[in-house]
Amino acid sequence: MKLVVQFFSSLRLTVVLLSISLALIFFGTLDQAEYGIWHTQKLYFQSFFVAWAYPAAWPAHEQLHWLRIPMPGGYLLGGLLLVNLVAAHVTRFKLSAGKSGVFLIHFGLILLLVSELLTNLLAVESQMPVDEGSRRNYSESYRENELVFIDRSHTEFDTVHSIPVSYLNPGTTIDVPDTPLSVRTVEFYPNAELGRFPGGESRGMATRGAAVSMGLVVTPKAVTYAEDAINTVTAYIEIIGPDGPLGTWLVSNVLDERFPAQVVESGNRAWEVALRFKRHYYPFEIELIEFSHDRYPGTEIPFNFSSEVIIHHTDSNKTRKALIYMNHPLRYEGLTFYQASFANDDRTSIFQVVRNPGWLLPYVSVLLMGLGMAVQFGIHFIRFLRKRQGTV
């Protein structure tokens, strides 16, 4: 037991773990050219193990395609570093004025590792495009999708039943809550291309809906990791009513509002069915008054993007105006709105909407670390100066 504690609290372990971290970060950066930032982050830093493979784009790939470098992933390394740090503090360190800086740095580091983990687990990012002069009360994920059944029978509001696409496994059937319907997934494509079948008649599996009326065919595609590309998530689903199957529909996030809604009827009730980017609804609407995009004279280099907005809350006390621009986000109701992009000839502003309950933690931790560094190196520096004075 003593040996185990000694091992986990040793400086040698720290040095080894830090060295492996260096390698992990390096290969995790290299592979971003293969998988894009988002996916590499999952592979390397939000995982327990990872193996770097010799990239196909490199010279001599023919000879070296077998080369793999396995290493512990971010969760494992971070966890071990955390254990190492805590163990060292419990067993070896004695708090003293001379070591106060080191304590602060280490405590800040622990907090930072924990806050990264919290962010990974809890933070939700989505985007909200708003046209000038119009309002919006939801934002959309650009990676996650959902299968929705929308009941529009009520005059005041719509009822949305949402199923994450991760539940759409071919062959399995799931019930749609609060409806008499269930869904059997026939085929699921993480990325696909939809086209019209020459001659107009579909050879696909659909028996109802847009695929039949428009003659759509599906060509499966490899998942893309490019930063600016999106995956066209697509599925064939069979919808089953209380009296048996109602037919098979083709649903895809590319079949959005531009196309007529696909409607499922059962008894005297009707639902719109759609596979779409996951939406997050809010108890307020954002109205875009004006979007500005200023460029340096005579160039295409932008020097400012800004959006003037009014937030209309159902609780009118919370209604307010705001200007969202680069480096100046709007923090509102636990959400943060960033000026992310624009479209539509500068008439549409796109906000990045982030909900991150732990957003303050990094600030606290870096404050501690910065303070700790200043204290520690300050002490060293003063000692050094004293020693020099002593020798001169």
Place this chain on the structure above:
Amino acid sequence: MKKPTFLFPLAVAILIVVHGLLPQTNDSEFDIKAFSELPVQVGGRINPLDSVARNTLLILSARQRVITPEGKSLSPIEWFMDLTMRPEVADTYRVFKIENPDELGIAGLAQTGQRYYAFNDLVPYLEEITRLFRGIESDSRQRSAYEKQIAELYGGLIRYHRVMRSFHPIGTPERMDRLTDEYENYLALAEPALQALHRRHSGKDYDAALLNRFMAFSDDYSELSRTAYLRVVPPPAPVDPMDDWKNVGLELVDVMQGNELSSYVMDYSRLTTAYRSGDAEAFNATVAEMRERFRADFPGRIGRVQFERAFNGLQPFSLSMQLYVFVFLTVCVGWLRWPKELGRAAFWILAIAFAIHTLGLLARMYIHARPPVTNLYSSAVFVGWGAVLLGVVVEKFHRNGAGAAMASLVGFSTLIVAHHLAMSGDTFEMMRAVLDSNFWLATHVVVITFGYSAVFLAGALGIAFVLLGLFGKRFDKAAAKSIGGMVYGIICFGAFFSLLGTILGGIWADQSWGRFWGWDPKENGALMVVVTAAIYLHARWGGILRERGLMALAIFGNIVTAWAWFGTNLLGIGLHSYGFTDGGFFWLSGFALSQLLFISLALLPWRFWNSPFGREKFGGTRRKPGGVIG
């Protein structure tokens, strides 16, 4: 003997400085200096023509001189005057640099041993070059070295063509001689022609010949409005610096809407007429008039524009580069003889070089009205500056020459890097919106770049330690301890600044994108520098590594920092693109290999260390078999 040994190198250094600061004499009767200070708007800011001339020439030729067929050497502004006002002459100057003309795949173009070509040399192949350019990869990041060369040549020709047309249309020499008459004709035609046009629209009789003459002009000028590169016509006073200036074509076209023609257009045509006929008096009078007008319209601007021209002429960074070399040589000689005197001299020369480097940095900040680091070029200037600053401090404490020598080495190398980065054009480029924050540029960017300075200086001292330890006849235990202490202290600084800079970067990212950390290549690079420094510190505190190991790690810091600084720029460029064909890749891997070589030298067993320090260590390990070898 003592005094002269100290004073002699110092005197040489002062001579270098004085020579560098002397104004370049010019025997021309034309007031070139005044001309080179004329303001134009390009790249979103107001430049003196001098900067435009230099940047254009750098992009085309990768140098700041043009040799005429007669063997005369022209400064960038002199070349620029010929390019815009005597294009038929400028077309004979060899300004297009083609690195590998044989490999272009254009039969007959390459001349043996010649890498510079005149526009006239390329004229017969223009169609072929255009055809080749159309055929290459359209995504510039995915291009092969060959495709890059084609794209560069094509881009260079377009730029040449557009810059040439900055002041007026380009035509036969006869037309160029009579531009003023041409404009006057055009202006005189404008009103009757517009009336004729009106009559035609309402179905009445009109003077068709007159209208046709006018339309021929206006077609020509609207073509010019699409090609003329520089915006030379400021809006009427009072002027906001963010207002658009017009190029000469646009200004001429706008006459059709009943606008008056700006006097700047007329003035440039007068300059051309005067320059072509060798009438220096008329030329100088016109330039003086333009200057006065600009001074009146832009009272707050003229100072900055003139200052930028003066800064261009002085080239403080190239001056400090020469001095850094001199410092290094002085210290090296000092290690062989007169260490005390030459060490002192080296310290003072380093201080002078540092002062000049600082002035250059401040001058750039004044011209740009920005914190010192805004792009890769300025980061290189700043990394060197930071390393020399630390080197001066360290040298003041330790007085053994190592700090001065290595700081000057880092200062010199980073300025060389900056020099090459400047080849891509204007180094005062405008900041994109997300970067447009003086607060974060002044804090995060400056702090993290200073962290790079520290790690590089520590790495360079590591190299000095290894080389002196292996070969230095005077390198004893005390000297080893002294350099070891320097490396440790500087890495402490490096760790502090890298961590602080990374943290500030995280806060900036949180403010702009809503995430403290996003694992993007640049962030990862910075983190790697922090981790490397952390490894060094923990290994030292834990006694896990001793002298050689620590020095090897300090040198390894050079590789990590170079990666953080440049490697991530090669990478951060889209899917499956590793930047192998980028010129930077070659230099970066070369640098990494050289550092690996030093690391392997550092790890040589003690018996290869020929310095007194190494022999003592070797003796020590022999007496204590089984002891830790560090």
